[in-house]
Each structure stands twice: as C-alpha cells, then as structure tokens.
Amino acid sequence: MVTIKEVAKISGLSVGTVSNVINGLETVSETNKKKVQEVIDRLGFKPSRIASSLSSKKTGNMGIIVPDVSSPFYSEMIKGISETLEINGLNIFLSGSNDNLDKETSLIKNMMYSWVDGLIIVPVYERENEPGILNELKIPVVLVNREIRGVKRDLVVFNNFKGAYNATAYLIKNNHKKIIILSGPKHSRSFEDRVIGFKEAMEEKGLYDGSLVFSCKYSEKSGYGAMHKALGKLQNIDAVFASSDLIALGAIAAIRERGLEIPGDISIVGFGDIYLSKYLNPPLTTIKRPFYNTGKTAVSLLLERISQQRKFSDFKSEPARIIMQDLLEVRKSVKVKSV
Amino acid sequence: MVTIKEVAKISGLSVGTVSNVINGLETVSETNKKKVQEVIDRLGFKPSRIASSLSSKKTGNMGIIVPDVSSPFYSEMIKGISETLEINGLNIFLSGSNDNLDKETSLIKNMMYSWVDGLIIVPVYERENEPGILNELKIPVVLVNREIRGVKRDLVVFNNFKGAYNATAYLIKNNHKKIIILSGPKHSRSFEDRVIGFKEAMEEKGLYDGSLVFSCKYSEKSGYGAMHKALGKLQNIDAVFASSDLIALGAIAAIRERGLEIPGDISIVGFGDIYLSKYLNPPLTTIKRPFYNTGKTAVSLLLERISQQRKFSDFKSEPARIIMQDLLEVRKSVKVKSV
DNA sequence: ATAATAAAATGAAACGGTTCATTGAACCGA
C-alpha cells in the first residue's frame, strides 16, 4: 500500500506539502502541485481513510439504523440514502435494530466508537417516552419516519394523518359506509396519526364508531389475524383501510378465506405502496410514500447539519422537521360505486 | 471521548497493560485485570475502532456490494449478512453497484482505501470475461449468486440448473406440453443455467424446441414485453416458466391483458420466491432460493478465509464453491392436471 | 541467600495521515 511518505520522497517534497495537494489547499505552487499529482497518479496513491480519520476526526462514514434491513420500505429508503451518500464520497454503515431498543442503543454506541460522522435512524418506537441516548449524542442525527416525543433532532416524517384522511375520504366518496381500520401497533406516532386521520374523515360524515378500529402489529400475519377477527365480529363490512400494505396483504388473505371478493364484496386501501402492491390482483389502491426521496432528504439534512457543526462548533439551530407528502395511488382494490 | 491513556493513568498502570486487558491477553495479573476493568467500566471507555484499525490493520469492517440495495432478493441477503456480522461485532459497509462495472470497480477501490477486512460481492455480470480486479484484490472476497468465468474466489451460488429443471419437470408432470421459458438476460451464468435446466427437462420428454425460448431482461417490464411477444408468436401456450419472479410478474400482467386466466388457461412458475409471490392471486408457484441463509453462508466463508489468512499469511487454499439448494415452492399458479 | 528462570509490566515506536508554528526564499520600497 502506497503511503503519503513515499509520494513525498519520490516527488522530493515534504509530507505536509503532499497532504496539502491532496486536500486541495491553495498554498502550494502550481509547479509542485503538478509534480505531486503526477507522482500520485503514477503510484496510484489514495490516502488511507483510516489514517486520515484518526488525525482529522472526520471519517466520512455515516451510520444507518433501521428496524429491518430487508423491509420493502426501508430498503427503498436505504437505496436513496446510499446513492446520495455515494455521490458525496461517503460510506454507509448499515445495521438493523430489529425494533428492539436495547439493540438500537448498542448499535448506536458501537457506531459512535467507529466514529461515524452522522447517524440516520428510524428509531424503535417502544421507548417509554425516553428520549435517552438520542438526545445525548454529540454528532448530528436525523430521525426518519417515526417521531419520538421529547427528542429534539432533525426529522423527516410522512404526513400520516393526511394520508389516512385522504384514503378514508376516498372510500367514503365511493359510497362505502361501514369502513374499518386495521390500525397497526399502538405507541407508534405514525400509526396513531393514521387512526386519527381515519377518525376525522369518518366523523365528518357521522360514520365513526370505536368498534371499527382493530389494532394489530405491523405485519401481514397480524393483519391476517385482525381481519379474521373483524370479520367475525362485524357484519357487512364495506371496506377496509389497512394502515400498512403489509397489513393489507394479510387482510386480503383473510377476506379471501371467507370466500369474499375484492373489491366486489369488500374494498381495501393500503398504506405505503410497497413494491408488490401494484402487482397484486387486484392491484392495491394505497397511500404512496416516497421512501427513496425520504432517504435522499434525510441525507441532505444530515450533511447540512454536519457542515453547520463544523463551521460553528457550538451553533445549534432548531431541529428541522420535514414532512414528506403522502399520495393516494388509485388502483383497483376499491369498488367505485356511483351514488 | 475517553482514551486508553486516561484509563492507564487512573488505574496507575501503563497503556500497554490496559491494551492487553482490553484484548484479553493472558499476560496480565488477575489483580490488575480487575483494577483496569473497573476503571474501564467506570469511565465507560471503549477503544476507538479507528485508532485500533490503524495500528492493528484490522478494521472489523466488511464491504458488501450488490447490484441493487433495494431488490427484494438482495435486501433479504443483506439481512442475513448483517445479522451474522453483527454477532461477530463487525460492521458492514453497504453499496449498490447498479449493475455497472465501472461503478463496481470504483466502489471496490473505495472500500480498499477504507481498509475493509473482507468483501462480499454480487458481481456485475457484464464484464467481458475479464476477471480483472476481482482476482487481484489482496483481501478475502466472497462472490455470491453470480459466477464469473476465470475468477478464483470463494463462491456461494444457487443451483440454478437444478431449480429450473425441477420447475420444468413439475410442469411436465402436470401434463403441460407447450411450455415456454422467459429466460432472462444473456451473459448471465445463472440465467443461462436456468435455460439449460429447462432445456434438459424438456428434451427428456421430446418437448424441446428453440422457439420456446424468449429472452428478456431481469425486470417485470421486460417480462411483460416478452410475454406479449410470445403470445403473439405462439398458439396454445400451456405454461410459462419465468426464470425470475419479477419476470413472472410482468408475464402475469401480459397474460391477463389477453383475457387469459391463470392457471385456468396458462400455468406459470416463477423463480426466486420474492416476498410478494405468496401474496399474488393466485399465489405463485416458484423456485425458492434461501437468500437469507446465503448471506449467512457468505459471511462464514469470509470469516473463515480471513482467519486463515491471518494464521498463515501466505496460505491460499482452493476457493470454496458452496451451492445452495433451490426448492420448488408449490402454490397455486400451476393447473394440476391429472393425466 | 543467591542465581536462574518465569511472569508481569513498561514505554517507545509504529500505523498513515493532518495541522500548524516555524523557517526560508522571493519580492518590494526606500
């Protein structure tokens, strides 16, 4: 491995000068710049990131922590993050927290000791309102998708309320009356917001009723169970608003098992527009969330914060709060009834 | 940030001794081990990975390069990799090559300068038979999923031949005669193998004919186009073997557009068992590939190779070649005809 | 009690860069 010393020796200049050339400092004469650059090219020298990290205290590594690395949502986001970081010559450290707070904490700590310059985290939601470590970290952190009470950090979230409201309103507009919501886990701000959006749209038309809310976990299995439960309890359900496409998947299976048709007997709207939704039969009408762009946005926020921190080492501007707009993606899983 | 020096000073011992305690060396007396450990615990000290990397030349970072970070296949594999590495306290550097050779090369170089200890790569296939950089890298490398001619590296692949053979044989067994294959991209060893598996199964029953092979790219869009083309050219297609679930997705859409039913009119078998396949209607019969376990396996191979290299610095055993077994996952997209 | 040996602890060099106070050369005006 070629080192800066060899470059210095061969080009007959000092290590300091070579370093200045590498970093584009303007204090080097044109002659020497060229001379050094030639040697660098000839030897194929690239400065070691490790050494440079140690002395400059900037690693160029960003840590990413998501609950599940393989989730269709997050992997889309990771792609956005990864491509954006790459443009800036930065590396990404990826880890999955498995939605487990202890693991998240240990991952964060581990990353701190790997000296990441910044962190993008989709935080575990069950944390008993303890901002804890998230507020204490001394490096820039951007939170994505889930807002944690009491945590003062840059944030990129979706407008879950509006998305749910729109989805529900769309069902109502198409003349559905008895609409249930498969609400997703409690303790999760984003899922709560979806319930509220649902509730608000329903109440506006006097359709709301607490018994229409069925909570379940964020998975197809849980959606499957909840849908069966709903079908058992309630008669004549017109439509289902599943607050996640994953939940919708399970619900669809359950509905079919009862011999009901979609959208003939029951309409369904999902939330999230995962990769597969448009390939389902019928293609799932759902709320689309721009995860790729969310990843990109999170990175810009992070880089912005990092450069700010470097310029004014003690300056802390208010945390940003960026809201990505959800969009109703109309496909075929809702029966369009004319009034 | 607490450093090893402070730990040394406070515990009244030398830096070297503290380092030995950290690394579990047996040359430290029990008394001092305890003393140091206490100070470490009290101060919450953790050695900096950066510093330790620089001096030991082991970073504990592994590079992962896949064509597409968000692909359902690879994100599953990444999960397997990530969870296995984590157990060993190792970090993962993730990047997407976008199936572009130049990008792959530059990613690899970049990782080299970040001093990763090892690399797991799903290589770009279009490389004009140039092993190139892959053979030259001085660190352990494990290739996954795609075999590149002339590259002598540890490898984890699927038995694409057998999978395709089984899928085709299954169709034949169920009394399908006119079976086409949507073959996926050329230049790709894994897709070629699938064609060969298809061909062999067909030939055994005298059913093969070159006109049954339709090549397309690895995407639903391309599968959609190829299926339409096939439907235009050929009459009475009994069944389709799509050499990827993604291709199957497109094919299904095309088949439906022609007013045909699955599996009533045409049966279809996919390849890959992506996340969504079991949720399709009808659920897609497909070849399942254990991507999660493939990730795990790649990691063990890599770690094995790394420790080998550390023990005998010049020792090079033959590259391993692990074949993960594909499995036919029977669902509902094939019409089961009794003969 | 002493020499020989084993075990434990030390501390400086090394890893490969960055940074910055210092030096040296070049230039300018008087």
Add this chain to the structure above:
DNA sequence: TCGGTTCAATGAACCGTTTCATTTTATTAT
C-alpha cells in the same frame, strides 16, 4: 543595501491504539 512583507515549504507533534524489546518483579531451585 537593508528591513519588512508575502508566499511556499517544512517537519514535528498529534490522533488513539497495538506491539514488542526491554526492564522489573516474583518464583523457584540450589
């Protein structure tokens, strides 16, 4: 010609570890 100023280049200190030759301490045999 000399003092002052500017611009380049230097090289040593530093970042936080590991490593290993050397020194110190403890143990054992005589």
